[in-house]
Amino acid sequence: MAPDPRGPLRVALACEDQAQRSLLVHLTRNVVEREARERGAHWLTDLLDEQLAFCGLRDHEGTPAHLRCYLLQNITEDFQALRIQGRPVRLNALRDGRPAGAETQRWRRLVLLFEVQPVPPDVLIVALDTDGYPERRAELEAAMPSPPPLCILLATPHPEAEAWFIAGFEPRDPREQARLEAFKRDPARKLNFVPTEEPHRLTSHPNEAPTDAKRVLRLLMFGDATSRPPDLDELPALSERLLSNLELLSRRGEASHLTDFLHQLRKRLVPLLLPGPPHA
Structure with a gap:
């Protein structure tokens, strides 16, 4: 055609x-x-x-x-x-x-x-x-x-855009694996769910919550515990990496x-x- x-x-x-x-x-x-x-x-x-x-x-x-x-x-x-x-x-x-x-x-x-x-x-x-x-x-x-x-x-x-990015996160190295594991064992971050598997259970407010989607995305990707949206210059690389596996996104994204x-x-x-x- x-x-x-x-x-x-x-x-x-x-x-x-x-x-x-x-x-x-x-x-x-x-x-x-x-x-x-x-x-x-x-x-x-x-x-x-x-x-x-x-x-x-x-x-x-x-x-x-x-x-x-x-x-x-x-x-x-x-x-x-x-x-x-x-x-x-x-x-x-x-x-x-x-x-x-x-x-x-x-x-x-x-x-x-x-x-x-x-x-x-x-x-x-x-x-x-x-x-x-x-x-x-x-x-x-x-x-x-x-x-x-x-x-x-x-x-x-x-609950917000960052949850869709998180659905595509898969650790690429030991540091990223440790960040993901920290949500299971670190008392300061501990969740009763895996954020990449159930991103719809994250929150958009209050920003101080350990479940805050913006904070979770920054922790997973950059080891940064602040709650703020991705910078404009960060978005191309984030999108390229986290939004390419459509099967993974579809499997994890039903409730979000x-x-x-x-x-x-x-x-x-x-x-x-x-x-x-x-x-x-």
Whole structure:
């Protein structure tokens, strides 16, 4: 099959931070590349950068790769500035005959911001940490329009993005093995579960807790006990290492919603690049 003459598949990323952006980019590319290899579509793996483009709401030429996303914190401000035929947009306060709550209105605004662009994206991926509240995923799902105006995929790391990175951790040397073992025997860090096997049991608050996902990720990777998200310059290497083993991620990621996101990519995004049944 030849490359698509219409240009690359445009995948818009709407997320909360750079850790989520890195998750979305690397997981999407890894799933597409694997499916292409299994189908023998080597042209796609060779030309992936020409066939798959990540974007934000209004990317400009020369926008650095790490800025090709839309930050959810800007929804309210951007929606207030939105004009259609010169007029501000007013959403119906009702949904299915009932008052639409604040979260529903928020996600309706987000989808509309992308839908009315002069050239809407082909796919919109929305990422939202549950922060330990699984109902946040249900609220996001319930707020999505039906039928959706775009192909919309939902990524809801539970409890937060760092849990998805941790799911891919396998020790590479004795020091890393010792760090992982410390969660079982060190009284200061002792957990009643293995964080790499059950990342959904980690927490996003309070930050002082030994179960804090950000702290656990830094301890495993760097031996650093601070609770802070990965630095921007750390994310490429972290993503390359921790997000490549899709079988491992799928096995460990059921309760953290990672397995579901990988399924969405394979069943809904991949066919836009490779029509036909997925590889068995």
